[in-house]
Amino acid sequence: MKHLLFLGLLALAGATQAQQRTAFAPGQPWPDNKGTHLNAHGGGVLYDQGRYYLYGEHKIAGPKGNSAQVGVHCYSSKDLYNWQDEGIAFAVAPEGSGSEVEKGCVLERPKVVYNKQTGKYVMWFHLELKGKGYEAARTAVAVSDKATGPYQYVRSYRPGAGQWPLGFKEEWKQPVPGEKDLKWWTPAWYKAVAEGSFIRRDFEPGQMARDMTVYVDDDGKAYHIASSEDNLTLHVAELTPDYQGFTGKWNTIAPAGHNEAPALCKKDGKYYLITSGCTGWDPNAARSFVSSSIWGPWQPLANPATGPQANTTFNSQSTYILPVAGKKDAFIFMADRWTPKNPIDGGYIWLPLTFDGFQPRLTWADKWDLSMFDQPKNGTKTAQ
Helix, strand or coil: CCCCCHHHHHHHHHHCCCCCCEEECCCCEEEECCCCEEECCEEEEEEEEEEEEEEEEECCHHHHCCCCCCCEEEEEEEECCCCCEEEEEEECCCCCCCCCCCCCCEEEEEEEEEEECCCCCCCEEECCCCCCCCCEEEEEEEEECCCCCCCEEEEEECCCCCCCCCCCCCHHHHCCCCHCCCCCHHHHHHHHCCCHHHHHHHCCCCEEEECEEEEEECCCEEEEEEEECCCCCEEEEEEEECCCCCEEEEEEECCCCCCCEEEEEEEEEEEEEEEECCCCCCCCCCCEEEECCCCCEEECCCEEEEECCCCCCCCEEEEEEEEEECCCCCEEEEEEEEECCCHHHHHEEEEEEEEEECEEEECCCCEEEEHHHHCCCCCCCCCC
């Protein structure tokens, strides 16, 4: 995504680090308690014992920063505006160690959930092996006894190995002659994808898992949602009771829809999903979906963003939907402005997510605060 020149603004932010923030300023430098722009890209938030914890990719300057050189950074906050630097929650392994999470691997979109049964904090992230580009397409898990870490690496997965998705017809389990030679984006190709051509290809090693998120439902069950099938189809998979593995129960979302960057929330018994298209680092129009069950069927909705720059989701890409503690139906849409030429400069877009009937809505605001969610909810609301 478009490069942002933050350096001069960051110097100014550092000079005023003692000032307490009382509002969100989407797209602007966001200094922590030390006056340094937050370094938690592709992140997610955990609310635990009265405090919010933000986890994200720690970036460094220059193109090398697009791979994991440090690990996952953690910050904590009581009000969501002001963040305290808690350091590196998960550190990559030393160079030359041979670990799957060795320095130089690709580690993206970390999400942390708390498991009440085990008392463990469980971190999931998209993992690509060092020097292998994006061919590994794995998801990985690490655990800790504390929200701030340190998190210990457990293992990585290709989900769904040897398991068919829900509702997969018996006749779809056998290869179709010539399906690999079908021209992409043709009606015959769409039909083949919907009937499992990529699922069959990856049946034994497991399904691809790239851009991902984790969602814990009201009943305590947790789900992993990831971009799969060469980023063509989203997969939702149930996690084991300890949140560290997969039960084998999974399903597809929007086959051949070419969705990534999934972010999920639940309102009035319905599940809402916001995604982006697949345009590399460049922004595009967000998509939205609704379902009465996490297993689907998922109904496609409109682009949730409205107004100027809606066609690029305000020059950003979704990463997480944050429920605000203590406020009913209050959700914050979290997104990134990627700057691949100098990743450390990446900015953050946090906006209130409102609803117009079943349609999620995102409206730009230069500045807004949590009182937004105290207003009477009569249709779509706009921030000031």
